[in-house]
Amino acid sequence: MSRISQVALADERRITLRVNGREHSRTVSVRMTLVDFLREVLGLTGTHVGCEHGVCGACTILLDGSAIRSCLLFAVQADGSDITTVEALGTPDHLHPLQEAFRDHHGLQCGFCTAGFLMTSVAFLRETPDPTDEQIREVLGGNLCRCTGYQGIVEAVRDAAQRLQATSPEPRATNPDSIE
Amino acid sequence: MKPASFKYAAPESVDEALGLLAEHSHDGKVLAGGQSLVPLLNMRLARPHVLIDLNRVAGLDYIREDNGTVAIGAMTRQRTVERSPMVREKLPLLWEAIQFVGHPQIRNRGTVGGSLAHADPSAELPAVAVASGATLVARSPRGERTLNAEEFFVSYLATALEPDELLTEVRFPVHGHRGTAFLEVSRRHGDYALAGVAAMVTVRDGRCEGVRLAFTGVGPVPIRIPEAEAALAGRAPTDGVFAEISGIVSARLDPDSDIHASADYRRRVSGTLAARALAAAVSRT
Numbered sequence: 001m002s003r004i005s006q007v008a009l010a011d012e013r014r015i016t017l018r019v020n021g022r023e024h025s026r027t028v029s030v031r032m033t034l035v036d037f038l039r040e041v042l043g044l045t046g047t048h049v050g051c052e053h054g055v056c057g058a059c060t061i062l063l064d065g066s067a068i069r070s071c072l073l074f075a076v077q078a079d080g081s082d083i084t085t086v087e088a089l090g091t092p093d094h095l096h097p098l099q100e101a102f103r104d105h106h107g108l109q110c111g112f113c114t115a116g117f118l119m120t121s122v123a124f125l126r127e128t129p130d131p132t133d134e135q136i137r138e139v140l141g142g143n144l145c146r147c148t149g150y151q152g153i154v155e156a157v158r159d160a161a162q163r164l165q166a167t168s169p170e171p172r173a174t175n176p177d178s179i180e
Numbered sequence: 181m182k183p184a185s186f187k188y189a190a191p192e193s194v195d196e197a198l199g200l201l202a203e204h205s206h207d208g209k210v211l212a213g214g215q216s217l218v219p220l221l222n223m224r225l226a227r228p229h230v231l232i233d234l235n236r237v238a239g240l241d242y243i244r245e246d247n248g249t250v251a252i253g254a255m256t257r258q259r260t261v262e263r264s265p266m267v268r269e270k271l272p273l274l275w276e277a278i279q280f281v282g283h284p285q286i287r288n289r290g291t292v293g294g295s296l297a298h299a300d301p302s303a304e305l306p307a308v309a310v311a312s313g314a315t316l317v318a319r320s321p322r323g324e325r326t327l328n329a330e331e332f333f334v335s336y337l338a339t340a341l342e343p344d345e346l347l348t349e350v351r352f353p354v355h356g357h358r359g360t361a362f363l364e365v366s367r368r369h370g371d372y373a374l375a376g377v378a379a380m381v382t383v384r385d386g387r388c389e390g391v392r393l394a395f396t397g398v399g400p401v402p403i404r405i406p407e408a409e410a411a412l413a414g415r416a417p418t419d420g421v422f423a424e425i426s427g428i429v430s431a432r433l434d435p436d437s438d439i440h441a442s443a444d445y446r447r448r449v450s451g452t453l454a455a456r457a458l459a460a461a462v463s464r465t
Contacts, residue, residue: 007196009187009230030188030231031181033222052182053219054286066259066288072218073289076188077235120285141369142283 015079019044020088028075035059037075038085046086046115050144057143060116061085067123086115089122097163098122098156107156109147116143121157131161183221190233194319197237198346202321204230205343211235212255212294215286240293240348243267249315249351254293259284261292271352272464273312273360273378277304280362283370296332297347299339302372302397306333308362309350310402311378311394317349318342326351333401358382358390359465361457364397365449367440373397374441375449379457381412383465388412393454398435398446405432408454417462425458426451 016025019042026041033052038044038061050058052071059070062084090096098121101107108114117140124131124139131139136157137150145153191197201208209228211217212235220226234240240255243264250270252261258278261267268275281287281295281304295305296316309316309329316332318325318341332340341347364376375397382390391409394402408428415421430451437443 007189007191007200009189011185011187013188029181031183031185031221033182033218036181052222054215054282057283057285060285063288067285068288069215069285071182071222072214074188074218076190077214077233124284138369139284142285 010076013076013079015076017078017081017083019083020085030074030076032075033071034061034073034075034078034083035070037078038070038083041075044085044087048112048115050112050116055144056113056116057120058113058116060119060143062119062123065123065126067120084119086118089118096122097167098125098160101156101160101163102153105156105159106152107148108145108153113143113145113147117145117153121160125157125161125164129161129165131157133158182224183218184224184227186221186228186231188231188233190236192236192238194237194239194346194348197232197234198319198321198344200230200232201346202344204232208232210297210346212297213257213290214294215282215290216294216298216300245270245354246351249353251349251351252292253349254291254297254347256292258282258287258290258292258295262287270354271312272355273362273380274305274308274352276360277308277362277378280304280364280366280370280373280376286370292350293347296350297339297341299333299337299401300372301336301400302374302376304362304364304373304376304378304396307376307378307394307396307402309352310404311360311380311392312352312355313392314353315351316347317351318345319348320345324348329402330404335400355380357465359461359463361460361464363453363457363460365453375435375446375453377450377453377457378402379454379461381417381458381461381465383417383462386416387414388417388462389414391458393429393457395429395433395450395454398433398450403433405429407432412458417458419459422455422458426455429454 014027035049048058050056054069054072061070090099208230211233240253242253262278314329316327361379364373366373378394380392391412408425430447435443435446
């Protein structure tokens with residue numbers, strides 16, 4: 001987009017971004033949050049929307065590799081960026097090691113918060129492959145769960161760290177939408 | 181749609197941003213990291229007509245040492261500051277405090293300048309700026325001026341910035357041989373502080389000097405208590421002296437009660453935090 005049109009005041013704007021490896025171009029209202037764009041425009045309902053003011057963490061996604069709240073970013077701001085959502089993590093037949101660990105350690109019950117916990121944890125374990133329990137608890141402090149009491153989630157992330165380390169270097173995923 | 185409707189502009193230079201701000205100074209709002217403003221927009225507590233997004237403005241994202249100060253561009257992400265070896269070495273108070281700001285997902289977007297300009301009375305960075313004697317740089321079409329941190333924070337969510345002024349940089353004096361500590365109490369790690377303190381002290385020949393304490397969460401702006409700072413100056417740092425300062429702090433502060441904590445609780449916690457922070461700061465000199 002030209003420089004002049006960026007400075008001009010807009011109600012709507014055309015954006016182009018990559019989501020889970022696929023490019024999308026859409027015209028969006030400038031006040032549409034990124035999470036609403038992902039769910040309502042692209043139909044990617046794996047990302048959940050909870051408090052819509054940055055407290056619960058359910059809408060956590062990766063923006064250019066960093067975990068962020070997608071309810072606190074407008075879709076127009078994500079123009080040109082690379083987004084990863086929980087849909088890229090694994091498939092029902094081939095779960096990501098983190099998803100396997102959440103299943104094995106009862107890291108979820110109702111599942112509402114799970115996508116946010118998974119995306120927070122994916123980014124965290126990339127940066128901190130061998131975390132301490134204190135580091136795990138601190139990073140998970142940004143996500144709320146009302147079912148599990150968190151213990152199972154902490155255990156799942158600890159176990160996933162070991163699983164990921166045991167399998168590294170990771171084989172290239174066969175699903176084009178998958179991430180490590 | 182969560183927020184009320186607004187018009188959006190994404191300038192790419194400071195001059196473009198200043199032009200937009202001058203034109204919309206009374207109905208516009210500047211969007212930095214958005215971690216405080218977007219919640220207000222989503223809840224429709226803020227309803228600006230124009231949103232001026234700084235995220236594509238070049239040249240406001242840097243950390244550089246310059247003549248005994250570390251200058252940080254207003255749009256520098258908090259996560260970048262947290263990971264900066266220079267900040268860790270030269271500004272240990274900022275480095276320690278910034279890890280209490282929100283959660284990693286918040287700090288990945290949140291900016292240093294945004295937190296300062298938002299001026300939340302429970303935020304960490306304003307207290308660090310006041311304790312450190314930081315200088316804030318404001319630009320407008322009329323030019324550039326600098327403000328010291330204590331004159332910058334005016335009241336709850338209010339700063340000395342004029343409607344057409346943009347905060348572009350904050351300069352922290354390098355801490356040097358001063359010991360520092362930041363402590364806070366919140367309901368969970370990453371929440372706003374119920375009470376917190378930034379402490380700075382120098383010890384020379386066994387005596388304390390250059391004592392600075394700035395409290396957050398206990399008033400409309402970061403609070404200093406000259407009497408408490410003076411009580412430590414020139415004296416040996418002992419538990420007895422820290423206890424004395426703790427008493428002065430609890431007696432002098434006049435915080436509000438809210439659903440999270442009573443005024444009495446905040447007073448007592450602040451006194452205890454002050455003693456602990458000073459002991460930690462002395463041990464780090």
